[in-house]
Amino acid sequence: MFIIKNLKYFTQALIIYFFFIIGRIIGLKLSRKFFSYLFLRFAPLFKSKKIIEKNLNYFSKEMNQKERDTIASNMWKNYGMTFIEYIFLGFFKKNNNHIKIYGEHVLKNIVENNKPVIFVSGHFSNFELMSMEITKRKVNLATIYRPLNNYYLNPFMEFLRKKYVCKNQIKKGINGVRDAIEYIKKNHSIALMIDQRVSEGERINFFNFPALTTTLPAQLAIKYKLKIVPVFIEREKNNTFKIKFFNEINSDDYKDKSILTKKLNEFIENMLVKNPNEWIWSHDRWK
Numbered sequence: 001m002f003i004i005k006n007l008k009y010f011t012q013a014l015i016i017y018f019f020f021i022i023g024r025i026i027g028l029k030l031s032r033k034f035f036s037y038l039f040l041r042f043a044p045l046f047k048s049k050k051i052i053e054k055n056l057n058y059f060s061k062e063m064n065q066k067e068r069d070t071i072a073s074n075m076w077k078n079y080g081m082t083f084i085e086y087i088f089l090g091f092f093k094k095n096n097n098h099i100k101i102y103g104e105h106v107l108k109n110i111v112e113n114n115k116p117v118i119f120v121s122g123h124f125s126n127f128e129l130m131s132m133e134i135t136k137r138k139v140n141l142a143t144i145y146r147p148l149n150n151y152y153l154n155p156f157m158e159f160l161r162k163k164y165v166c167k168n169q170i171k172k173g174i175n176g177v178r179d180a181i182e183y184i185k186k187n188h189s190i191a192l193m194i195d196q197r198v199s200e201g202e203r204i205n206f207f208n209f210p211a212l213t214t215t216l217p218a219q220l221a222i223k224y225k226l227k228i229v230p231v232f233i234e235r236e237k238n239n240t241f242k243i244k245f246f247n248e249i250n251s252d253d254y255k256d257k258s259i260l261t262k263k264l265n266e267f268i269e270n271m272l273v274k275n276p277n278e279w280i281w282s283h284d285r286w287k
Helices: 002-026 028-045 049-059 065-094 104-113 128-136 154-165 174-185 216-223 257-274
Strands: 099-102 117-121 141-145 169-171 189-193 202-206 209-213 227-235 241-245
Touching: 002 028, 002 065, 028 065, 049 065, 065 128, 065 154, 099 104, 099 128, 104 241, 117 128, 117 216, 117 257, 128 141, 128 154, 128 189, 128 227, 128 241, 141 154, 141 174, 154 169, 169 174, 174 189, 174 216, 189 216, 202 257, 209 257, 216 227, 216 257, 227 257
Parallel strands: 099 241, 117 189, 117 227, 141 169, 141 189
Antiparallel strands: 202 209, 227 241
8 A cells, every 4th residue: 555655656746847847948928828728628637527616516506507607617627737836936035026016004113113923825726925925025934834645746845835935844743733832932923824624623614614714824924912914825827816905803702712713714705705716615604
């Protein structure tokens, strides 16, 4: 069994590294077109259409099949572009003309007040760019991430994140919680995604249906009296991006982690309603 899994991961890594090389050769603009088509054409063969249909049904029962198919197609296109953009993170790090920031005063206040916050968001558009832009604006930051299962590929992805996105990377898990607390004590803000299912989470409504949800941001915010900043990113038609930093949520107004977590879920819901085309619907959110 180990040999089969090892061979599978090795083969997957070789293919992905080959794609990354192709991407570097043909450049960012052509890579986006090529890999958006590639993912649209072939990714549905490897991912369960039933999960996507189920998730979209939770999202809205009023959509017709054409609308569902459009959202799924747009998701795969964005997935393909985001995939190949990993190899161009250095370009995004050095440049600013690909992005518009809304709510930049929120980041300025964090720097001026010299007090950590908890940034929360979901896997929208190219989600890596959110933490990148936060660090580019001199906010001390550590990000919580889930390592890839593929141990041939994960070290390279960690290298890219540490070099271009945020040098302080915290692996998800019990040890990661301890690390996050240590970073907070060192006056670092914490960024994490809260839109995926977590086995250790609580069942809290997401689009009116119970879904296992992490309560970590609420727990940290309440315990250490930190404010929470929701963040949202969208891809524009010309493949530039816009990021919005929402006004801070005062954790002092919430003594119960479940109530605060429900509030955060509502933020993610509003983001999804605004743009359902760039979220990862293939993840089994309501399992």
